[in-house]
Amino acid sequence: MDIQYIGENLLPGKLGQFFVILSFCTAVLSTIAYFFATRAGLSKDPLINQESASWKRIARLAYSLNLFAVVGIGSCLYYIIYNHLFEYNYAWAHSSKILPVYYIISSFWEGQEGSFWLWMFWQAVLGFVVLRRGKTWENSVMTTIMLSQAFIASMLLGVEIFGFRVGSSPFILLRDAMQGPIFQRGDYLSLVTDGNGLNPLLQNYWMVIHPPTLFLGFASMIVPFAYAIGGLWEKRYSDWIKPAMPWTLFAVMILGTGIIMGSFWAYEALNFGGFWAWDPVENASIIPWLTLIAAVHVMIAYKNTGHSYFTATFLVLISFVLVLYASFLTRSGILGETSVHAFTDLGMFWQLVFYVLVFLFLAIIMLVVRWKELPITRKDEETYSREFWLFIGALVLSIACLQILATTSVPVFNAMFGTEIAPPPNVIQHYNKWQVPFAVVIAFVSAFSQFLKYKNTDAKKFFISISVSLIMSVFITAAAVYVMNVYSNVMYIILTFASVFSILANARILGEAFKGKWKLAGSAIAHIGFALLLVGALVAAATNKVISINNTGIGFGDEFDKNNNPRENIILYKDEPVKMDRYTVTYLGDSTEGVNTYYRINYRVIDEKSGKEKENFTLYPNAQQNAKMRQIIASPDTRHYLFHDVYTHVSSVPLKDEDHEEHEGHSDDENYEKPVTYEVNVGDTVRFREGYILVKGINRNAKVQNIPLGERDIAIGLQLEVNSEGKIFPSEPVYLLKDGSKFDFGKKVDEKGLKLRFTNVFPDKDKLELMVYQKPKAEKDWVVLKAIEFPYINLFWGGTIIMVIGFILSIFRRNKEIK
Amino acid sequence: MKKSSIAGIVIIALAIGIIISTYADSSTYGSFTDAKESETELHVVGQLNKQKELHYNPQQDANYFAFYMKDNQGKECKVVFNGSKPQDFERSEQIVLTGKMIGNEFHASKILMKCPSKYTKDEVEVTEVSASTAKI
Numbered sequence: 001m002d003i004q005y006i007g008e009n010l011l012p013g014k015l016g017q018f019f020v021i022l023s024f025c026t027a028v029l030s031t032i033a034y035f036f037a038t039r040a041g042l043s044k045d046p047l048i049n050q051e052s053a054s055w056k057r058i059a060r061l062a063y064s065l066n067l068f069a070v071v072g073i074g075s076c077l078y079y080i081i082y083n084h085l086f087e088y089n090y091a092w093a094h095s096s097k098i099l100p101v102y103y104i105i106s107s108f109w110e111g112q113e114g115s116f117w118l119w120m121f122w123q124a125v126l127g128f129v130v131l132r133r134g135k136t137w138e139n140s141v142m143t144t145i146m147l148s149q150a151f152i153a154s155m156l157l158g159v160e161i162f163g164f165r166v167g168s169s170p171f172i173l174l175r176d177a178m179q180g181p182i183f184q185r186g187d188y189l190s191l192v193t194d195g196n197g198l199n200p201l202l203q204n205y206w207m208v209i210h211p212p213t214l215f216l217g218f219a220s221m222i223v224p225f226a227y228a229i230g231g232l233w234e235k236r237y238s239d240w241i242k243p244a245m246p247w248t249l250f251a252v253m254i255l256g257t258g259i260i261m262g263s264f265w266a267y268e269a270l271n272f273g274g275f276w277a278w279d280p281v282e283n284a285s286i287i288p289w290l291t292l293i294a295a296v297h298v299m300i301a302y303k304n305t306g307h308s309y310f311t312a313t314f315l316v317l318i319s320f321v322l323v324l325y326a327s328f329l330t331r332s333g334i335l336g337e338t339s340v341h342a343f344t345d346l347g348m349f350w351q352l353v354f355y356v357l358v359f360l361f362l363a364i365i366m367l368v369v370r371w372k373e374l375p376i377t378r379k380d381e382e383t384y385s386r387e388f389w390l391f392i393g394a395l396v397l398s399i400a401c402l403q404i405l406a407t408t409s410v411p412v413f414n415a416m417f418g419t420e421i422a423p424p425p426n427v428i429q430h431y432n433k434w435q436v437p438f439a440v441v442i443a444f445v446s447a448f449s450q451f452l453k454y455k456n457t458d459a460k461k462f463f464i465s466i467s468v469s470l471i472m473s474v475f476i477t478a479a480a481v482y483v484m485n486v487y488s489n490v491m492y493i494i495l496t497f498a499s500v501f502s503i504l505a506n507a508r509i510l511g512e513a514f515k516g517k518w519k520l521a522g523s524a525i526a527h528i529g530f531a532l533l534l535v536g537a538l539v540a541a542a543t544n545k546v547i548s549i550n551n552t553g554i555g556f557g558d559e560f561d562k563n564n565n566p567r568e569n570i571i572l573y574k575d576e577p578v579k580m581d582r583y584t585v586t587y588l589g590d591s592t593e594g595v596n597t598y599y600r601i602n603y604r605v606i607d608e609k610s611g612k613e614k615e616n617f618t619l620y621p622n623a624q625q626n627a628k629m630r631q632i633i634a635s636p637d638t639r640h641y642l643f644h645d646v647y648t649h650v651s652s653v654p655l656k657d658e659d660h661e662e663h664e665g666h667s668d669d670e671n672y673e674k675p676v677t678y679e680v681n682v683g684d685t686v687r688f689r690e691g692y693i694l695v696k697g698i699n700r701n702a703k704v705q706n707i708p709l710g711e712r713d714i715a716i717g718l719q720l721e722v723n724s725e726g727k728i729f730p731s732e733p734v735y736l737l738k739d740g741s742k743f744d745f746g747k748k749v750d751e752k753g754l755k756l757r758f759t760n761v762f763p764d765k766d767k768l769e770l771m772v773y774q775k776p777k778a779e780k781d782w783v784v785l786k787a788i789e790f791p792y793i794n795l796f797w798g799g800t801i802i803m804v805i806g807f808i809l810s811i812f813r814r815n816k817e818i819k
Numbered sequence: 820m821k822k823s824s825i826a827g828i829v830i831i832a833l834a835i836g837i838i839i840s841t842y843a844d845s846s847t848y849g850s851f852t853d854a855k856e857s858e859t860e861l862h863v864v865g866q867l868n869k870q871k872e873l874h875y876n877p878q879q880d881a882n883y884f885a886f887y888m889k890d891n892q893g894k895e896c897k898v899v900f901n902g903s904k905p906q907d908f909e910r911s912e913q914i915v916l917t918g919k920m921i922g923n924e925f926h927a928s929k930i931l932m933k934c935p936s937k938y939t940k941d942e943v944e945v946t947e948v949s950a951s952t953a954k955i
Contacts (some may be wrong), residue, residue, distance in 0.1 A: 108940050293861065380821050388822065395826060403837045422862040424844035425928070434837070567882040569903045632906055651903035652877050784881040784903050 007189040008087045016076030020156045020169060023069035026062045027150035031042050033059030041139055042234060056139060063131065066149065067124045073117055081108060086192045088176035090170045092321045096197035106207045107198045112331055112346055113156055113170035118212060120152045122219035130223065137243060140230030151355045155348060159774040168346045193504040200520050200624045200633045206265035209382035210258060214285065217255025221288060223247040225320035228313050232366040237375050241299050241312065245814040248296050248316065253807035255289045260800045269635050275796065280335045283408040284326035291400045292319040294394035301390040304454050308391050309375050317363040317395065326358055328352040334411050384457040389449035393442060400438040404431065436491050438536055443498035446527045447505035469508060473501040484539045484792055495538055502531035522813055526806025529799045536795030547581035548787040569651045570635050574781040587783050589620040596622040599650055599783050621649045645790040652784035672755060679767040688774055689726030690752060704735045704745055713738045717756040718768060722749050851896040854920040863916045863925065865890035875904040888914055900927045908932065
């Protein structure tokens with residue numbers, strides 16, 4: 001039986017699906033056409049050679065259609081999300097009506113399909129540049145790019161072929177994606193009023209800009225790969241390096257920026273308290289970045305001396321394969337139990353494996369087939385030559401990657417061999433044990449190899465020129481480790497020394513650059529940036545300290561205390577200052593804006609001797625409360641200083657009730673604990689949690705507002721004094737007998753959370769009845785907080801920016817060299 | 820000998836070192852029974868027992884969180900984590916603990932949990948919390 005669905009707007013989805021299929025078909029067509037254009041171009045037969053041009057025309061046409069289709073998919077999807085067409089699963093799952101426009105953009109790439117689209121889009125744009133500027137390289141390079149384009153397009157297909165589901169379409173309808181009785185109703189859309197919204201953690205401006213940058217980085221890695229394949233295919237073994245050089249630098253620059261943006265987002269918006277966690281997803285993106293950086297160096301070595309051809313080609317090829325491997329790791333769900341932020345399997349596991357394997361085998365087969373013809377030198381490099389150390393630097397980087405790769409791939413080994421190896425219990429220690437020594441070697445090599453010449457260098461001159469920098473570095477390092485407080489660990493001192501040496505050595509090269517050798521500026525600046533980044537990461541990671549150490553708290557038995565675990569969360573009651581490290585920290589209150597509640601946390605530093613206030617700032621860490629699910633999602637706030645950051649997030653807060661207002665059926669008394677009833681007389685005292693109440697006397701002429709007293713009516717006030725913490729609060733609840741009925745008018749002492757009622761008089765016993773209501777203690781607002789001080793973290797961010805500037809300069813230089 | 824051959828030998832040596840280190844540092848997945856026997860740090864996978872109370876009272880101690888978990892063999896054990904209660908903990912479908920058994924309590928240094936994504940069933944979010952800040 002067919003159900004007539006009401007109110008669905010099916011056109012954008014149908015159109016979008018059409019574009020998906022069009023993009024796949026045109027990508028395949030373009031690949032084939034470019035393939036034959038290249039083959040025909042290679043032919044010695046002039047007749048076949050002429051065919052190349054017509055193949056190329058077809059290929060270009062197919063490419064243009066592909067670009068059009070890719071833009072079409074994006075437009076349709078954007079239209080669906082922007083107009084809140086919740087009949088589509090993607091819009092329903094990733095957006096909601098209350099999202100501001102710029103977050104609608106991030107919900108676009110929250111899902112796998114959207115992020116594949118982003119990749120496909122960048123790949124198409126990059127293809128356009130190659131098409132316009134590739135000249136003789138266009139045919140072979142575009143063949144590989146369009147092959148990759150076809151693979152990504154297939155990820156969006158969402159069709160079944162021979163019982164095997166290929167891809168996952170972003171245009172699938174909600175009623176097809178989900179099962180539920182409401183879809184039996186034709187008017188189900190009227191019941192689906194809003195989407196699920198964007199994951200709150202992604203509602204951050206960095207999430208608008210980080211994914212496009214990262215995916216541009218990933219996408220641009222295909223270009224050097226395609227050049228390398230093209231070089232092997234067309235037997236233009238040495239030619240490809242020059243035009244591929246700016247592309248390689250571009251990919252390195254963009255991917256590096258994207259990774260650091262992610263790191264900054266994690267630092268600013270997530271509460272894991274750091275900028276790098278060696279999470280598998282982070283590792284997966286940094287591995288190809290490092291291998292491509294290694295590739296850049298050996299490419300330069302080859303260009304200048306003819307050495308390291310194989311290493312250069314291999315590293316360029318493997319870098320892109322590792323990009324694909326990274327996307328397999330993050331998208332196939334294989335990381336499952338080991339990663340914080342991997343996607344789950346959308347049923348594309350084998351499709352992703354296939355994508356990786358095709359490109360891996362393409363690279364291996366090309367290398368094997370051409371092996372004998374490769375321009376590999378049999379000559380050994382001189383020890384005092386730049387090319388030798390460029391090669392060594394590249395090797396060390398590769399081994400560093402191998403180590404990251406080995407541990408990150410543990411879940412893959414488990415899946416392949418059926419083993420059950422768990423990742424190291426202390427992941428960070430495991431990685432740092434290896435990566436710190438590698439960083440030391442790389443920093444050293446990046447310093448002294450700048451003073452080496454290609455081919456051979458006079459050893460004496462070399463040692464003289466580096467000795468000045470070396471000696472200066474010793475002094476600067478000594479000062480630096482003392483100031484930055486990392487002298488307790490030998491490895492830290494060595495790494496600082498290596499980095500300082502690298503900064504000084506490269507600063508000297510930069511000095512030369514200012515004298516006119518402008519060509520040198522790019523690499524010098526990039527290396528200085530990298531060395532600063534290393535020092536910044538080292539110092540911030542090694543000396544960051546939790547300042548919210550909790551010294552109170554009741555023990556939970558000896559077993560628990562024995563561990564002597566750090567107690568890193570501290571509870572702050574409203575308006576009660578707590579001393580935390582050198583700060584006096586006060587929780588001042590909270591305010592709610594939209595879904596976020598901001599907690600005002602004031603930090604003050606008071607000089608102990610003079611009593612003067614040295615620092616005073618307020619941080620606003622926030623938490624999204626969801627009372628229904630009884631959970632919070634916390635985001636930190638950070639005070640940035642030039643030399644350190646103070647980072648704060650709430651770990652736990654009292655959950656707010658959905659509605660705070662009183663409504664029918666609820667009395668005010670519900671806000672209090674069960675009352676205690678006392679029979680008292682003048683002069684008696686009654687204890688409560690924070691003090692005592694003294695019965696001072698009786699006021700026989702009490703008056704009650706708005707109630708006129710008749711002749712027979714009696715109103716008696718009970719004069720009370722609430723004593724607490726040296727303060728006295730007078731209070732006078734009233735007892736009223738009016739027209740023979742009893743009434744009483746309680747009084748509140750809000751400061752102490754008390755309500756006092758004078759409820760009865762027992763003349764026979766000469767006693768008065770007093771009821772004491774007290775608010776439960778928890779009513780007092782509190783937050784549980786964690787605060788960390790990150791020293792010198794700006795070196796890390798600053799180093800990154802300097803490094804990127806260095807890359808930009810290098811791109812300009814290498815781009816000029818093509819012409 | 821050629822320098823590149825030396826480099827090659829060094830690489831192979833390092834690669835072997837890396838593989839050994841990866842294996843040596845790695846931990847194992849186990850049950851509470853294994854944890855009790857071995858007394859070393861390991862990973863335990865299981866589910867939160869939602870019938871029993873989760874103990875987190877920040878006013879008493881902001882760094883004590885205790886709960887009951889059933890491992891995959893069905894054995895239940897009290898778990899103690901010294902930190903605040905992870906966000907979203909109640910909704911977790913699966914928990915991976917890193918830690919060791921002390922007495923009859925499992926002391927977790929890290930909790931990694933999988934929650935059903937807020938809304939959809941076919942998507943899963945994973946979050947992780949550590950008891951202490953990591954340092955180099």
